[in-house]
Amino acid sequence: MAEPSRRPRRVSPVLLALPPLLALAIALPWIAEALGTPASTGLATRMAIYAIAASALNLVLGFGGMVSFGHAAFFGLGGYTVGILYAHWSWQEPLWGLIPGTTSLPVTLLAAMAVGGAGAALIGALSLRTRGVQFIMITLAFAQMLFFLFVSLKAYGGDDGLSVRRQGEFPGLSLRDPAQLYWLCLGLLVAWLLLLRRVTRSRFGQVLAGARQSERRLQAIGIAPYPYKLAAFVLSGMGAALAGALMVNYARFVSPDMLAWTKSGELMIMVILGGVGTLMGPVLGAIALVGLEYWLAALTEHWQFVLGPLLLLVVLFARGGLMALLRPGAGA
Amino acid sequence: MTAPLLLVEGLRKRFGGLCATDDLSLAVRPGELHALIGPNGAGKSTAIAQITGEIRPDAGRILFAGRDITRLPPSRRVRRGLSRTFQIVQLLDEATTLENVALAVQAHQGHSFRFWRDARRDERLRQPARQLLLRAGVEAALWEQRTGDLSAGARKQVELAIALAAAPRLLLLDEPMAGLGPSESRAMTETLRGLKGRLAILLVEHDMEAVFALADRVSVLVDGRCIASGEPAEIRADPAVRAAYLTEDEEA
C-alpha cells in the first residue's frame, strides 16, 4: 500500500508577507511621526480594533456558517461595560450597590469580555434554535432590543451616550500616548488571531466547519451541532466585546450608535470584503473599510454614494474578497 | 432464537391525510444482513427517518439492544451503535476524504471541546481513518481529494467508511447502490459481503439482484406496513409479495 502522502503545504504569499507587515505595523507610530501625520496612529488604532471585531464575527459567520446580523450588540455591550464601570468610578457609587467602578484597563477588558460572552450565551442559546433567514432576523432583533435598552437608560446618557473622561490604566503603559494605546490594540489583535488560528484548526474547529457544511452529516456521525455552535457564538461575542471595550478607550465615548444595526452591517462588510472564512480576511477587510471611509470622507461629504455601489460590485464580482485576490488559484 | 438487536413495534406516522407508516413492526437480529424492500411510495424513507431519529413517530416504539430509543435524537442513536448512510450522500464537500473520516473518528472518540491541538495533523485521528478507508475499499489516491470532487461511487464508499467509524452494531444502509454504475455496484456488493457477519446490517435497496445475493432475511414494506418477513427464498415464493411488489416491479 502506498504511503499516504501528506498534503503539500502551500505557503501562501499572505503568510510570507506577515512578518514584514507586522514589523511595519509595530513601527507605524514612528513612521507617522516622521512623516508628520501623527493622526495616522489613531486611524491604525481604529483599524486594529475593528479587525478584532470583524475576526470575531468571522468565527461564527465564516467558519461556523451562522449569519449573525446582530454582532454590534456584543461590540456595544463591551463598550458599555467600560463606560458604566467608569461612570460608577467617577460617581464613587458602586453599581447596584455591589460592584465598584473602575478605570483599570485589565479589569474593564476582562469584565467586557465576560459581559459580552454572557450576552452571547443568552442570545445564542435562543437564536440558534432557528436557522436561515430566521436566524439572521432574530439576531438582528436581539441587537435592536439592546439598542433600545441603552437608548432608554437615561442614567448612562440614553440617546446622547456617555463620555469617558479618564483613560483606562494599564500597568506599565501610559495610554494617554496614542502610540501606546495603538500598540496595546495591535498586541491584542495578534493574540486574538493566534487564538482563532488555534481554535479553527482544533478538533472543535473541525466540528464547527462540519456544522457549516452539513448538520445532517454531523448528526450522523454522532455529534449534535448545537453546543459547538453555541460555544463558537460565545467566543465570538467575547471577541466583539473586547473590541468594543478598546473602542471606548480609544474614542473616550460610548453611545447606542455602537449597537446600531448599521454597525452590525459594517462588521459583516469587513468580513466579506476581506474574505469569509479566512484568518486574515477580516483584518484586511477592516483595514480596507476603515481606510476607505477615511479617504472617501476626506474627498467628499457624500462618500456613502460611492461606498454603496463599491460594496455592491465587491459582492457581485469579487467573490472571496481581498484574500482571493491575494492568492489566486488557491482553493478555499 | 436470539433477542433482536433492533425491534420496531407498531410504528405509525401520518402526514396530513397520508399514512406513511401504518403499524410497522420489524426485527433485525444481531449479525444478520436484513434487507428492507418495497415499491416506491411504500414508506421506506419515512421508516428509516424514524429509525434514525430524524422524524418522530406518532405512535409505537423502537428498541435498540433492548433499550427504548424512540425519543432519542439522531446523534445519540449513533453513539449507541446505530450508524447510517444516506440515499443522497451527505459529506463535508469542502473537506478531503481523509478529513471527513477523521472527523467521524473524532466523534467516536468522545466530545470535541478541544480547542488547542491541530486536529488535521493528529495521527490518533488520521491513522484509524486510513484503516476505515481501506476497509470500505476507497483507493488511497482519493484520500487527499476534496470529497466534493469525487465520483458518485467513491462518495458512497467514503460514506460507508464514515458510518463504520462509529463502530456500529447495526449499520443502516439507505440505497447504497442508487446512482452507481454496474461495476461500482458490483464493487459495493463485494464490500458489503466483506462486512457481512461482523455486524448487523439493515439494507434498504431497490437493486433486487444485490438484495437477494446478500440478504439473510428480507422484509417487504407495502403501504407503510410490513407484509412479509423471511428468508429470501420464502419471500420470493410469497404470493402476497408477488402480488403487491414483484409483479409491479416486472411491469415497470
Added chain:
Amino acid sequence: MALLLEQLLNGLQLGVMLFLLAAGLTLVFGIMGVINLAHGSLYMVGAFAAAWVAAQTGSALLALLAGLAAAALVGMAVELVVLRRLYARDHLDQVLATFGLILFFNQGAILLFGRQPLFVDIPEPLRGAVEIIPGVPYPAYRLAILAVGLLVAAGLYWLIRHTRTGMLVRAGATHREMVRALGVDVRRLYTLVFGLGALLAGLAGLMAGPIFSVQVGMGEQILIMTFVVVVIGGIGSVRGALVGALLVGLSDTLMRAYLPALLRGAMQGPDADALAAGLASMGVYLLMALVLLLRPRGLFPAHG
C-alpha cells in the same frame, strides 16, 4: 374608552402601513428567496417623489401617481440590475449587496433633496376629522389610510386566489423548482412581483408623508419593523404578513400609549417615560423572538 378606541385605530393604521411593506417583502422572500434590505429605500423613494411633485404642482393626484410610478420603476430597475444576480447567492451576499443599495439610495436622496425633512400637507378633502362614535373625533386622513390598506389587502387576496399570476405566485412560494420546470417565464414573473412589491412600498411611503416627515433614513426605521412582521407571519405568506402587521402595529402602538402610565406607578416620571419608550421600542422585537422560539418558521409558514 375613547382613548383606547383611538389607540386601537392608530395601531391598525400602523398595521396596514406595515402590511403594505411586508406584502412585497414576503413575496420577494418567498418566491425569489432574496433578503432585500433595500425595500425600505423604495418606501423612501415613493415618499420623496410624491412630496416633491406635491410641492411643485400642488396636486395630490399627481403626487400620488408620481409616488407610485417612481417606486415601481426604481424597484424594477433594481431588480433588473442588481437583485437578479443575487437569486442564486447565499443570504450573506444578499444582505450585503442590498445594504450597499441602502447607502446609495440614502446618500442619493441627500444629494437631491438635502438633509432637511420635507413636510407634506394632507390633501384638502381629507383634512378634517370624522366622529367615529359621538364625541370621539378621528382624523379623516388616518381613516383613509386604513381604508386604502384594507382595500389593498382585499385586492391582493383576489389577485393571489383568482388570477393566473396569483396561481404562479402561490406555486412559486411553495414549489419554486416546479414553477421553473413548468416553463413559465420566471424572470418576467420575478420582475413583475418585485415591481408590485415596490409599488406597495411606494404607496406606504407616500401615504406616510403627511403623518411622519419625509426624510433620509425613514426607510430603515420602518424596514426593520417590516422584517419583524414578515418573520412573525412566516416568510412567503401574504396572509401571515397581514396578521403579523396588525399584531405588530397594535402591540407597538398600545405599548407606547400605555406603558408610561403603568411604569409611572412604580418609578419617577422622566425615568419612567424613558424606560417606557425603550421597552415599547423593544416590545415588537420581544414579540418576534417569542414567536420564533415557539414557532421557528413563523405563524403561517408558506414552505411545506
